[in-house]
Amino acid sequence: MTAIINEVAGWIRKYRSFVITSHEAGDGDSIGSQIAMAFVLQAMKKDALILNKDPVPEIYDFLPGAEKIRTSPNRKLEEFEAGIYLDCGSTERTGLTIPDTVPCLNIDHHLNNDRFCELNWVDAGMSSTAEMVYLLADALSIPPDTSIGSNLYTGILTDTGCFTYNSTSPRCLRIAAALVEAGVQPSQISSQIYGRKKPGQLLILGAALSNLTMSEDQKIATILLKGEAFERHGATFADAEGIVNYPLTIASVEVSLLFKEMSEGFFKVSFRSRKKVNVAAIAEHFGGGGHRNAAGAKIKGNFTLILEQISKAIHQQLANPLP
Ligand code: 5GP
Ligand code: MN
Secondary structure, three states: OHHHHHHHHHHHHHOOEEEEEOOOOOOHHHHHHHHHHHHHHHHOOOEEEEEOOOOOOHHHOOOOOHHHEEOOOOOOHHHOOEEEEEOOOOHHHHOOOOOOOOOEEEEEOOOOOOOOOOEEEEOOOOOOHHHHHHHHHHHOOOOOOHHHHHHHHHHHHHHOOOOOOOOOOHHHHHHHHHHHHOOOOHHHHHHHHHOOOOHHHHHHHHHHHHOOEEOOOOOEEEEEEOHHHHHHHOOOOHHHOOHHHHHHHOOOOOEEEEEEEEEOOEEEEEEEEOOOOOHHHHHHHOOOEEEOOEEEEEEEOOHHHHHHHHHHHHHHHHHOOOO
Protein backbone atom coordinates (compact mmCIF):
# COMPACT_ATOMS: atom_id res chain seq x y z
CA MET A 1 0.00 0.00 0.00
CA THR A 2 2.83 2.43 0.81
CA ALA A 3 4.11 2.17 -2.78
CA ILE A 4 0.84 3.39 -4.30
CA ILE A 5 0.44 6.18 -1.71
CA ASN A 6 3.95 7.41 -2.49
CA GLU A 7 3.19 7.25 -6.19
CA VAL A 8 0.03 9.32 -5.63
CA ALA A 9 1.98 11.80 -3.48
CA GLY A 10 4.62 12.10 -6.23
CA TRP A 11 1.91 12.67 -8.83
CA ILE A 12 0.40 15.50 -6.79
CA ARG A 13 3.76 17.20 -6.30
CA LYS A 14 4.13 17.48 -10.11
CA TYR A 15 1.21 19.87 -10.62
CA ARG A 16 0.27 23.35 -9.42
CA SER A 17 -3.47 23.67 -10.06
CA PHE A 18 -6.19 21.10 -9.43
CA VAL A 19 -9.90 20.69 -10.01
CA ILE A 20 -11.39 18.33 -7.43
CA THR A 21 -14.71 16.56 -7.89
CA SER A 22 -16.84 13.68 -6.63
CA HIS A 23 -20.20 11.98 -7.18
CA GLU A 24 -23.46 13.89 -7.44
CA ALA A 25 -25.70 14.13 -4.35
CA GLY A 26 -22.67 14.48 -2.07
CA ASP A 27 -22.47 12.61 1.22
CA GLY A 28 -20.28 13.10 4.28
CA ASP A 29 -17.37 11.22 2.77
CA SER A 30 -17.42 12.82 -0.66
CA ILE A 31 -17.84 16.34 0.75
CA GLY A 32 -15.41 15.86 3.65
CA SER A 33 -12.67 14.26 1.59
CA GLN A 34 -12.90 16.92 -1.12
CA ILE A 35 -12.65 19.85 1.29
CA ALA A 36 -9.81 18.19 3.20
CA MET A 37 -7.98 17.53 -0.09
CA ALA A 38 -8.36 21.20 -1.07
CA PHE A 39 -6.94 22.30 2.31
CA VAL A 40 -4.00 19.89 1.90
CA LEU A 41 -3.23 21.29 -1.57
CA GLN A 42 -3.58 24.84 -0.23
CA ALA A 43 -1.08 24.00 2.54
CA MET A 44 1.29 22.91 -0.25
CA LYS A 45 0.80 26.35 -1.89
CA LYS A 46 -1.16 24.83 -4.73
CA ASP A 47 -4.32 26.10 -6.33
CA ALA A 48 -7.47 23.97 -5.85
CA LEU A 49 -11.07 24.32 -6.98
CA ILE A 50 -13.81 21.95 -5.85
CA LEU A 51 -16.48 21.54 -8.49
CA ASN A 52 -19.60 19.46 -7.84
CA LYS A 53 -22.87 18.97 -9.68
CA ASP A 54 -24.85 19.61 -6.48
CA PRO A 55 -24.38 22.17 -3.73
CA VAL A 56 -23.31 21.07 -0.22
CA PRO A 57 -26.28 19.44 1.54
CA GLU A 58 -27.43 21.52 4.52
CA ILE A 59 -26.37 18.82 6.97
CA TYR A 60 -22.71 19.37 5.96
CA ASP A 61 -22.81 23.18 5.74
CA PHE A 62 -21.05 23.44 9.14
CA LEU A 63 -17.84 21.92 7.79
CA PRO A 64 -14.89 24.32 7.73
CA GLY A 65 -14.31 25.15 4.06
CA ALA A 66 -17.83 24.11 2.92
CA GLU A 67 -17.97 27.41 1.00
CA LYS A 68 -15.12 26.13 -1.21
CA ILE A 69 -17.53 23.81 -3.04
CA ARG A 70 -18.77 25.36 -6.27
CA THR A 71 -21.39 24.17 -8.72
CA SER A 72 -20.01 26.23 -11.61
CA PRO A 73 -16.35 26.77 -12.43
CA ASN A 74 -14.71 30.19 -12.04
CA ARG A 75 -12.60 29.56 -15.11
CA LYS A 76 -12.21 27.12 -17.98
CA LEU A 77 -11.58 23.59 -16.76
CA GLU A 78 -8.98 23.10 -19.52
CA GLU A 79 -6.80 25.59 -17.67
CA PHE A 80 -6.28 23.29 -14.68
CA GLU A 81 -3.10 21.25 -14.74
CA ALA A 82 -4.72 18.24 -13.06
CA GLY A 83 -8.00 16.72 -11.86
CA ILE A 84 -8.73 14.66 -8.74
CA TYR A 85 -11.79 12.42 -8.47
CA LEU A 86 -12.64 11.42 -4.91
CA ASP A 87 -15.10 8.74 -3.76
CA CYS A 88 -16.37 8.33 -7.30
CA GLY A 89 -16.54 5.02 -9.21
CA SER A 90 -17.12 6.44 -12.68
CA THR A 91 -16.99 9.74 -14.54
CA GLU A 92 -20.77 9.53 -15.11
CA ARG A 93 -21.36 9.58 -11.34
CA THR A 94 -20.00 13.15 -11.19
CA GLY A 95 -22.92 14.42 -13.26
CA LEU A 96 -20.50 16.85 -14.92
CA THR A 97 -17.71 16.77 -17.49
CA ILE A 98 -14.07 17.41 -16.85
CA PRO A 99 -12.18 17.50 -20.17
CA ASP A 100 -10.10 14.34 -20.70
CA THR A 101 -7.15 16.51 -21.72
CA VAL A 102 -6.70 17.23 -17.98
CA PRO A 103 -4.57 14.42 -16.46
CA CYS A 104 -6.44 12.88 -13.56
CA LEU A 105 -6.08 10.98 -10.31
CA ASN A 106 -8.79 8.69 -8.94
CA ILE A 107 -8.93 7.97 -5.20
CA ASP A 108 -11.79 5.71 -4.15
CA HIS A 109 -12.86 2.86 -1.90
CA HIS A 110 -15.80 1.52 -3.93
CA LEU A 111 -15.78 -2.11 -5.06
CA ASN A 112 -16.65 -1.27 -8.64
CA ASN A 113 -14.51 1.56 -9.90
CA ASP A 114 -13.89 2.02 -13.64
CA ARG A 115 -10.26 3.05 -13.03
CA PHE A 116 -10.79 5.88 -15.51
CA CYS A 117 -7.73 8.01 -14.66
CA GLU A 118 -4.06 7.80 -15.54
CA LEU A 119 -3.41 7.07 -11.87
CA ASN A 120 -5.96 5.08 -9.87
CA TRP A 121 -5.72 4.38 -6.15
CA VAL A 122 -8.74 2.19 -5.50
CA ASP A 123 -8.86 0.20 -2.27
CA ALA A 124 -12.10 -1.41 -1.11
CA GLY A 125 -10.36 -2.23 2.17
CA MET A 126 -10.59 1.43 3.18
CA SER A 127 -13.51 2.57 5.35
CA SER A 128 -13.85 5.81 3.44
CA THR A 129 -12.16 8.07 0.93
CA ALA A 130 -11.46 10.36 3.90
CA GLU A 131 -9.26 7.62 5.38
CA MET A 132 -7.29 7.54 2.11
CA VAL A 133 -6.92 11.35 2.04
CA TYR A 134 -5.58 11.16 5.61
CA LEU A 135 -2.92 8.65 4.53
CA LEU A 136 -2.09 10.78 1.51
CA ALA A 137 -1.75 13.97 3.59
CA ASP A 138 0.61 12.04 5.83
CA ALA A 139 2.71 10.97 2.82
CA LEU A 140 2.76 14.62 1.68
CA SER A 141 3.90 15.67 5.18
CA ILE A 142 0.84 17.87 5.76
CA PRO A 143 -0.30 17.35 9.35
CA PRO A 144 -4.09 17.62 9.78
CA ASP A 145 -5.23 20.79 11.55
CA THR A 146 -8.78 21.05 12.94
CA SER A 147 -10.17 22.16 9.56
CA ILE A 148 -8.69 19.22 7.66
CA GLY A 149 -9.41 16.97 10.64
CA SER A 150 -13.10 17.87 11.00
CA ASN A 151 -13.66 17.12 7.32
CA LEU A 152 -11.82 13.81 7.43
CA TYR A 153 -13.48 12.77 10.69
CA THR A 154 -16.90 13.51 9.15
CA GLY A 155 -16.08 11.33 6.13
CA ILE A 156 -14.97 8.43 8.32
CA LEU A 157 -17.85 8.81 10.79
CA THR A 158 -20.58 8.89 8.15
CA ASP A 159 -19.14 6.20 5.85
CA THR A 160 -18.70 3.74 8.73
CA GLY A 161 -22.22 4.40 10.06
CA CYS A 162 -20.72 5.92 13.21
CA PHE A 163 -18.07 3.20 13.44
CA THR A 164 -20.55 0.33 13.15
CA TYR A 165 -20.00 -1.15 9.66
CA ASN A 166 -17.63 -4.02 8.83
CA SER A 167 -15.28 -1.45 7.31
CA THR A 168 -14.50 -0.11 10.82
CA SER A 169 -10.88 -1.29 10.95
CA PRO A 170 -8.17 -0.75 13.56
CA ARG A 171 -6.53 1.65 11.08
CA CYS A 172 -9.64 3.78 10.65
CA LEU A 173 -10.13 3.94 14.43
CA ARG A 174 -6.48 4.93 14.88
CA ILE A 175 -6.89 7.67 12.29
CA ALA A 176 -10.06 8.89 14.01
CA ALA A 177 -8.14 8.99 17.30
CA ALA A 178 -5.29 10.92 15.66
CA LEU A 179 -7.81 13.43 14.30
CA VAL A 180 -9.28 13.92 17.78
CA GLU A 181 -5.74 14.46 19.06
CA ALA A 182 -5.33 17.10 16.34
CA GLY A 183 -8.27 19.03 17.80
CA VAL A 184 -11.39 17.52 16.23
CA GLN A 185 -14.39 17.56 18.61
CA PRO A 186 -16.36 14.31 18.03
CA SER A 187 -19.39 15.38 20.10
CA GLN A 188 -19.71 18.66 18.21
CA ILE A 189 -19.47 16.96 14.83
CA SER A 190 -22.01 14.30 15.81
CA SER A 191 -24.50 16.87 17.04
CA GLN A 192 -24.05 18.96 13.88
CA ILE A 193 -24.68 15.94 11.66
CA TYR A 194 -27.26 14.01 13.69
CA GLY A 195 -28.79 16.64 15.96
CA ARG A 196 -30.06 19.31 13.56
CA LYS A 197 -33.00 17.44 12.05
CA LYS A 198 -36.10 19.09 10.66
CA PRO A 199 -39.61 17.81 11.47
CA GLY A 200 -39.95 16.59 7.84
CA GLN A 201 -37.10 14.15 8.38
CA LEU A 202 -38.85 12.51 11.33
CA LEU A 203 -42.19 12.54 9.55
CA ILE A 204 -40.76 10.84 6.46
CA LEU A 205 -39.05 8.31 8.75
CA GLY A 206 -42.42 7.61 10.36
CA ALA A 207 -44.06 7.18 6.97
CA ALA A 208 -41.24 4.85 5.88
CA LEU A 209 -41.40 2.66 8.98
CA SER A 210 -45.15 2.28 8.71
CA ASN A 211 -44.66 1.12 5.08
CA LEU A 212 -42.23 -1.65 6.04
CA THR A 213 -42.90 -5.05 4.50
CA MET A 214 -41.11 -8.33 5.16
CA SER A 215 -40.36 -11.26 2.86
CA GLU A 216 -41.92 -14.59 3.81
CA ASP A 217 -38.66 -15.83 5.32
CA GLN A 218 -38.25 -12.50 7.21
CA LYS A 219 -34.80 -11.98 5.66
CA ILE A 220 -35.61 -9.09 3.32
CA ALA A 221 -37.19 -5.89 4.60
CA THR A 222 -38.55 -3.45 2.03
CA ILE A 223 -39.77 0.11 2.28
CA LEU A 224 -41.40 1.96 -0.61
CA LEU A 225 -41.55 5.74 -0.31
CA LYS A 226 -43.74 7.20 -3.01
CA GLY A 227 -43.34 10.73 -4.32
CA GLU A 228 -46.59 11.75 -2.62
CA ALA A 229 -45.17 10.81 0.82
CA PHE A 230 -42.31 13.27 0.28
CA GLU A 231 -44.79 15.93 -0.83
CA ARG A 232 -47.14 15.31 2.12
CA HIS A 233 -44.36 15.75 4.67
CA GLY A 234 -42.46 18.49 2.86
CA ALA A 235 -39.42 16.21 2.80
CA THR A 236 -36.64 15.82 0.23
CA PHE A 237 -34.70 12.69 -0.75
CA ALA A 238 -31.81 13.93 1.38
CA ASP A 239 -34.21 13.96 4.36
CA ALA A 240 -34.63 10.20 3.90
CA GLU A 241 -30.91 9.49 4.30
CA GLY A 242 -30.26 6.79 6.88
CA ILE A 243 -33.79 5.37 6.83
CA VAL A 244 -32.59 2.26 4.98
CA ASN A 245 -30.49 1.30 8.00
CA TYR A 246 -33.44 0.90 10.40
CA PRO A 247 -34.78 -2.45 9.12
CA LEU A 248 -31.33 -4.01 9.67
CA THR A 249 -32.04 -3.69 13.39
CA ILE A 250 -34.58 -6.54 13.00
CA ALA A 251 -32.81 -9.74 14.07
CA SER A 252 -33.81 -11.87 11.09
CA VAL A 253 -33.13 -9.26 8.37
CA GLU A 254 -30.18 -9.92 6.04
CA VAL A 255 -30.99 -7.21 3.48
CA SER A 256 -32.84 -3.92 3.77
CA LEU A 257 -34.19 -2.21 0.64
CA LEU A 258 -35.47 1.34 0.37
CA PHE A 259 -37.25 2.40 -2.82
CA LYS A 260 -37.64 6.15 -3.29
CA GLU A 261 -39.93 7.01 -6.18
CA MET A 262 -38.23 9.68 -8.32
CA SER A 263 -41.05 9.70 -10.89
CA GLU A 264 -43.70 7.22 -12.03
CA GLY A 265 -41.91 3.87 -12.59
CA PHE A 266 -38.45 5.22 -11.71
CA PHE A 267 -36.83 4.47 -8.34
CA LYS A 268 -33.69 5.29 -6.43
CA VAL A 269 -33.04 2.03 -4.58
CA SER A 270 -30.76 1.81 -1.54
CA PHE A 271 -29.43 -1.59 -0.48
CA ARG A 272 -27.99 -2.46 2.92
CA SER A 273 -26.92 -5.91 4.10
CA ARG A 274 -25.30 -7.68 6.98
CA LYS A 275 -22.10 -9.56 6.23
CA LYS A 276 -23.55 -12.39 4.09
CA VAL A 277 -25.00 -10.74 1.02
CA ASN A 278 -22.93 -8.70 -1.44
CA VAL A 279 -25.44 -6.01 -2.40
CA ALA A 280 -22.96 -4.14 -4.63
CA ALA A 281 -23.08 -7.13 -7.02
CA ILE A 282 -26.89 -6.89 -7.15
CA ALA A 283 -26.94 -3.09 -7.54
CA GLU A 284 -24.36 -3.41 -10.30
CA HIS A 285 -26.66 -5.75 -12.17
CA PHE A 286 -29.15 -2.84 -12.27
CA GLY A 287 -26.55 -0.30 -13.41
CA GLY A 288 -25.64 0.94 -9.94
CA GLY A 289 -22.87 0.02 -7.53
CA GLY A 290 -21.36 0.67 -4.13
CA HIS A 291 -19.88 -1.48 -1.40
CA ARG A 292 -20.43 -5.07 -0.32
CA ASN A 293 -22.84 -4.05 2.46
CA ALA A 294 -24.13 -0.69 1.18
CA ALA A 295 -25.06 -0.02 -2.41
CA GLY A 296 -27.50 1.87 -4.61
CA ALA A 297 -28.96 2.07 -8.09
CA LYS A 298 -31.50 4.02 -10.10
CA ILE A 299 -33.95 1.50 -11.54
CA LYS A 300 -36.77 1.91 -14.09
CA GLY A 301 -39.77 -0.43 -14.09
CA ASN A 302 -42.61 -1.88 -12.11
CA PHE A 303 -41.98 -1.87 -8.35
CA THR A 304 -43.31 -5.40 -7.74
CA LEU A 305 -41.30 -6.86 -10.63
CA ILE A 306 -38.08 -5.10 -9.60
CA LEU A 307 -38.54 -6.30 -6.02
CA GLU A 308 -39.10 -9.86 -7.27
CA GLN A 309 -35.85 -9.76 -9.26
CA ILE A 310 -33.85 -8.29 -6.40
CA SER A 311 -35.33 -10.78 -3.90
CA LYS A 312 -34.43 -13.67 -6.21
CA ALA A 313 -30.84 -12.44 -6.44
CA ILE A 314 -30.65 -12.10 -2.63
CA HIS A 315 -32.02 -15.61 -2.05
CA GLN A 316 -29.55 -16.98 -4.61
CA GLN A 317 -26.69 -15.39 -2.67
CA LEU A 318 -28.04 -16.61 0.67
CA ALA A 319 -28.06 -20.16 -0.75
CA ASN A 320 -24.68 -19.76 -2.50
CA PRO A 321 -22.73 -16.94 -0.85
CA LEU A 322 -20.33 -14.95 -3.07
CA PRO A 323 -16.71 -15.01 -1.86
P1 5GP B 1 -27.08 5.22 -0.76
O1 5GP B 1 -27.99 4.05 -0.69
O2 5GP B 1 -26.77 5.76 0.61
O3 5GP B 1 -27.52 6.26 -1.73
O4 5GP B 1 -25.71 4.68 -1.35
C1 5GP B 1 -25.00 3.65 -0.76
C2 5GP B 1 -23.74 3.38 -1.52
O5 5GP B 1 -24.03 2.97 -2.85
C3 5GP B 1 -22.82 4.58 -1.64
O6 5GP B 1 -21.51 4.14 -1.38
C4 5GP B 1 -22.94 5.05 -3.05
O7 5GP B 1 -21.73 5.51 -3.54
C5 5GP B 1 -23.41 3.82 -3.81
N1 5GP B 1 -24.44 4.23 -4.78
C6 5GP B 1 -25.64 4.76 -4.50
N2 5GP B 1 -26.33 5.03 -5.63
C7 5GP B 1 -25.55 4.65 -6.65
C8 5GP B 1 -25.71 4.68 -8.09
O8 5GP B 1 -26.73 5.11 -8.64
N3 5GP B 1 -24.65 4.20 -8.82
C9 5GP B 1 -23.52 3.70 -8.23
N4 5GP B 1 -22.53 3.25 -9.01
N5 5GP B 1 -23.34 3.67 -6.90
C10 5GP B 1 -24.34 4.13 -6.11
MN1 MN C 1 -17.28 6.97 0.51
